[in-house]
Amino acid sequence: MSANTHAGSAPHYYIPSPSRHPVMVSFGLLLVIYGASRWVNGAGWAAYVLMAGMAVWLTVLFQWFRQAIGESEGGLYSDRVDVSFRWSMSWFIFSEVMFFAAFFGALYWARVHALPMLGNLDHQLLWPDFKAIWPSAGGGITASPAGTVEPFTTVGPWPLPTINTALLLTSGVTLTIAHHALIANQRAKTIFWMWITVALGATFVGVQAYEYHHAYVELNLKLSSGIFGSTFFMLTGFHGFHVFVGMLMLTFITIRLMKGHFTPERHFGFEGAAWYWHFVDVVWLGLYFLVYWL
Structure with a gap:
């Protein structure tokens, strides 16, 4: 949790604004699964799809976690x-x-x-x-x-x-x-x-x-x-x-x-x-x- 958040400082349950992160993570995982399934069946090009999916997935997770940490450090979490x-x-x-x-x-x-x-x-x-x-x-x-x-x-x-x-x-x-x-x-x-x-x-x-x-x-x-x-x-x-x-x-x-x-x-x-x-x-x-x- 946060170094700035103390008990009672945020009395309400924090609800974040609508986010693109869940959709983007799902898209990255879709590329990962599709690329991996085609790669193991002999499609050489699918390795690049797999790597692209991993890149999308990891990038979005980094942004999502950074946002959550910022919310925590900003005292928004009760x-x-x-x-x-x-x-x-x-x-x-x-x-x-x-x-x-x-x-x-x-x-x-x-x-x-x-x-x-x-x-x-x-x-x-x-x-x-x-x-x-x-x-x-x-x-x-x-x-x-x-x-x-x-x-x-x-x-x-x-x-x-x-x-x-x-x-x-x-x-x-x-x-x-x-x-x-x-x-x-x-x-x-x-x-x-x-x-x-x-x-x-x-x-x-x-x-x-x-x-x-x-x-x-x-x-x-x-x-x-x-x-x-x-x-x-x-x-x-x-x-x-x-x-x-x-x-x-x-x-x-x-x-x-x-x-x-x-x-x-x-x-x-x-x-x-x-x-x-x-x-x-x-x-x-x-x-x-x-x-x-x-």
């Missing part, structure tokens, strides 16, 4: 707006919980139901060489007895996933230290620990990129590696994307702190980004245990 922000962020994180629940559910169903079912007596006539062993690691011992899945090696919990777990858990601690420093009105300390948190998030993304290169080149583990490969990359890839988004949130919040925004009493912009980061931490713990250990 406690009613603060409550609406908190509910909005809560529902957004809930939607993200459901998003990951779908992929964890797919992993559960494949391992606990689909794989044993395909290995039972009813399917022996169709796939006599099939063995219901998780994970599927090659033709004849996998869900691909015809050999359509190339042999691969799984990624174990050590060392890279464990290192990333330590990085994310540490970042949660440093973010909490920064939050308490902000509440204590220690701005320099807050900024220092926020940059440490951002650096830990960036390191996590770098380590995961190296892990993906190792999986593709040395382990032959790909999206096409059966149900294991698809669920592995969907879960870890989307989580890595969420870490990247959370890192951007924390970066912009830190820049705002350096500009003098937020006070010990009014700082939901900080809190909202912190909620999201802690959510990312919790998801990773479940992913680390279910994907890398089991």
